[in-house]
Amino acid sequence: MRQILAHLRTLARRLILSCLLAASVTIPATASAKPMILATIAQLGEPMSRILGNCATVETLLGPGVDPHLYRLTRSDVAKALRADGLMANGLNLEAQMRDMFDRMSARKPVIYAGELLDPSKIVLTGGVVPDPHIWMDPRLWAEALSASATAIAKAFPECAPNVSQNQATVLAEIAAVDAYIEARVATLPPSARVLATAHDAFGYFGKRYGMKVLGVQGISTESEAGVAHIRDMAQIILDRRIAAVFVETSTAARAVDAVIEGARALGATVTKGPALFSDAMGPPGTYEGGYVGMLDHNATSVVRALGGDAPERGLNGRLNIPRQHKDTSG
Numbered sequence: 600m601r602q603i604l605a606h607l608r609t610l611a612r613r614l615i616l617s618c619l620l621a622a623s624v625t626i627p628a629t630a631s632a633k634p635m636i637l638a639t640i641a642q643l644g645e646p647m648s649r650i651l652g653n654c655a656t657v658e659t660l661l662g663p664g665v666d667p668h669l670y671r672l673t674r675s676d677v678a679k680a681l682r683a684d685g686l687m688a689n690g691l692n693l694e695a696q697m698r699d700m701f702d703r704m705s706a707r708k709p710v711i712y713a714g715e716l717l718d719p720s721k722i723v724l725t726g727g728v729v730p731d732p733h734i735w736m737d738p739r740l741w742a743e744a745l746s747a748s749a750t751a752i753a754k755a756f757p758e759c760a761p762n763v764s765q766n767q768a769t770v771l772a773e774i775a776a777v778d779a780y781i782e783a784r785v786a787t788l789p790p791s792a793r794v795l796a797t798a799h800d801a802f803g804y805f806g807k808r809y810g811m812k813v814l815g816v817q818g819i820s821t822e823s824e825a826g827v828a829h830i831r832d833m834a835q836i837i838l839d840r841r842i843a844a845v846f847v848e849t850s851t852a853a854r855a856v857d858a859v860i861e862g863a864r865a866l867g868a869t870v871t872k873g874p875a876l877f878s879d880a881m882g883p884p885g886t887y888e889g890g891y892v893g894m895l896d897h898n899a900t901s902v903v904r905a906l907g908g909d910a911p912e913r914g915l916n917g918r919l920n921i922p923r924q925h926k927d928t929s930g
């Protein structure tokens with residue numbers, strides 16, 4: 600019965616979307632001179648708004664703490680996407696519930712999937728099969744994706760080409776600086792401490808880039824719950840490898856991480872809950888952590904300090920406000 604209801608709900612949602620899409624044919628083009636580009640995640644929206652400068656308005660759909668794997672478009676999101684002159688998403692199945700509609704809208708406006716502009720050989724395949732969508736965790740790779748996206752935007756909106764060529768180098772240089780900072784800070788960790796245990800498998804590219812082993816309590820999507828056996832295994836690994844901290848994320852539930860910490864402590868491990876990391880969402884817009892560079896700085900500085908390495912308390916640019924320790928509810 601529950602399955603039938605879920606199916607009916609999906610059908611109803613599709614019907615509403617179809618009606619809105621059909622209605623969009625008659626919606627007149629916006630009179631505004633500047634194109635409006637709608638990005639799904641802020642990791643795209645924030646740097647792109649800086650690269651495009653005043654030639655376009657860039658809006659971001661998913662705010663702080665929002666999980667893109669599970670997010671379903673609301674009616675007002677659909678209206679916003681219909682109004683937009685261009686759409687940008689990560690792709691590679693990150694925005695699993697939005698893809699259908701974005702693909703359909705691509706008949707009428709440019710739709711750019713940043714992650715899918717990269718050479719496929721650079722995409723990490725989880726279990727050798729499933730593309731890992733969390734590319735922004737490797738700043739060098741994300742810089743390539745942003746650059747390719749900016750080129751695509753400049754092609755679709757030629758009025759933006761001068762801005763792209765003027766601003767892109769500055770934004771990419773800041774990303775290169777934070778990349779070098781992370782590499783140097785991770786190098787202060789003893790090799791045995793280079794283990795990043797987090798709520799879900801968002802840090803694969805980070806681990807690959809900086810030589811850290813990554814352990815996710817959940818898989819690469821947050822859709823599947825971590826099983827009891829997996830939580831027990833994680834607890835054992837934390838004990839065996841003397842992992843000092845496990846991290847929660849701002850956009851996923853903390854309960855699985857709490858269970859792992861509890862399990863590891865029951866086995867005799869000394870492990871703390873590190874500050875919440877920005878995995879699939881960033882900080883509030885307008886704050887340092889609400890920018891892509893600030894988000895990376897926060898993550899790297901938090902991780903290195905919690906695992907016993909050397910990093911300045913306020914990060915690369917002296918602008919971080921990391922809570923001393925995430926509120927520990929696991930006892």
Ligand SMILES: [Zn+2]
Binds near residue numbers: 668800821
């Ligand atoms: Zn994720």
